[in-house]
Amino acid sequence: MSTGAPLRVLAISSLYPPHHLGGYELVHRGVDELLRAEGAAVRVLATDHREPAATDRGLADDPDVHRELRWYWDDHEFPRLGAREVLALERHNHRLLRRHLAEHRPDVVVFWAMGGMSLSLVGAVRSAGVPAVFVVHDRWPIYGPVFDRFARLVRPLRRAGGPIARALGSDRPRGPEGPVLLNSLRLADELVRTQSIPPGWDVVAPGVPLPDAPAPERPWGGRLLCLGRLDHRKGVDVVVDALRRLPHDVTLTVVGGGDEAVADDLRRRADRLGVGDRLALRGAVDRSALPALFAAHDALVFPVRWSEPFGLVPVEAMSFGVPVVSTAIGGQAEYLRDGENALVVPVDDPGAVADAVTRLSGDAALRSRLRAGGLATAAGLDERTFQAEVRRVILRAAER
Incomplete structure (x- = not known):
């Protein structure tokens, strides 16, 4: 990161508000909003998933959100795909990633929800030499490789998998590496036991935006x-x-x-x-x-x-x-x-x-x-505490 230049962040995630399903994505957006408020240029690369309710209500996207990635999940299922379909999906995603890396020139890439995604995107960011941070709030490092069809295709190739994947227009599928932030000790226990994350991880509990005042007490109404x-x-x-x-x-x-x-x-x-x-x-x-x-x-x-x-x-x-x-x-x-x-x-x-x-x-x-x-x-679980810690880790990764 150049001294005095605004921080440039590329955030990659499966879903992003308003087309999202849970709190993971809202937590992600909160960090992006903090970074933007401080002058950072944050670009989000998400899948083309659309939630009908959000579409019907005409909810607008945040600035610089690109819903272009394809993934292995479809309507709460992981459909079977042939080898050609898998390769077409991978090539599409990697063309997009290369374009966004060239256009946005990020100082750091932050990976969020990656379940059902092309984990080869992690490998491609590493190959590009861009620092990465992983904010992991579910078990995607465990189940992600199972449902990533390309990862299943190249896994038997072992060491030859990387060169062959790159020759095909993709990259070696990888899990989290580098700074990894988890949301609970329970999740950390599972990911460590399954050897799904490297040493050096940390736990930062997420939080919620605190209201100005709680709801008033009142008689029980059932x-x-x-x-x-x-x-x-x-x-x-x-x-x-x-x-x-x-x-x-x-x-x-x-x-x-x-x-x-x-x-x-x-x-x-x-x-x-x-x-x-x-x-x-x-x-x-x-x-x-x-x-x-x-x-x-x-x-x-x-x-x-x-x-x-x-x-x-x-x-x-x-x-x-x-x-x-x-x-x-x-x-x-x-x-x-x-x-x-x-x-x-x-x-x-x-x-x-x-x-x-x-x-x-x-x-x-x-x-x-x-x-x-x-x-x-x-x-004690104010979202601002969580956001500040994630911001600190992102800045440290960018400086390195």
């Missing part, structure tokens, strides 16, 4: 909220099952985009259990809608059944003073404390969820205690 991507692993069906164990005035609102097949399954399940009139499904919302959304609900239920690297939704609820009922597996186990800032329930246990909601409904002192504990937890 309005439950599930917020996040529609995915069977999120366990929303457990809350639907819990509804039939709860009084008829308890309702559930599910807010999030993603797999419509999951939404259809939830509707059918609710109808079969006789609680269909107590379930409302809404699409994804912008962060600007969160204050009103949290103010309209009495508790957030986060019943994930998989080891999520770091669930941010409970922190968002805590920042607004909303009591949380959650499982404690994955990264959120590092900040959830049963009876202090949340009620922790076992995985796949509708009865436990119903019991926790019943406790909340009848105990105003418990709700107040969880509210206070949650606000304190959220204050």
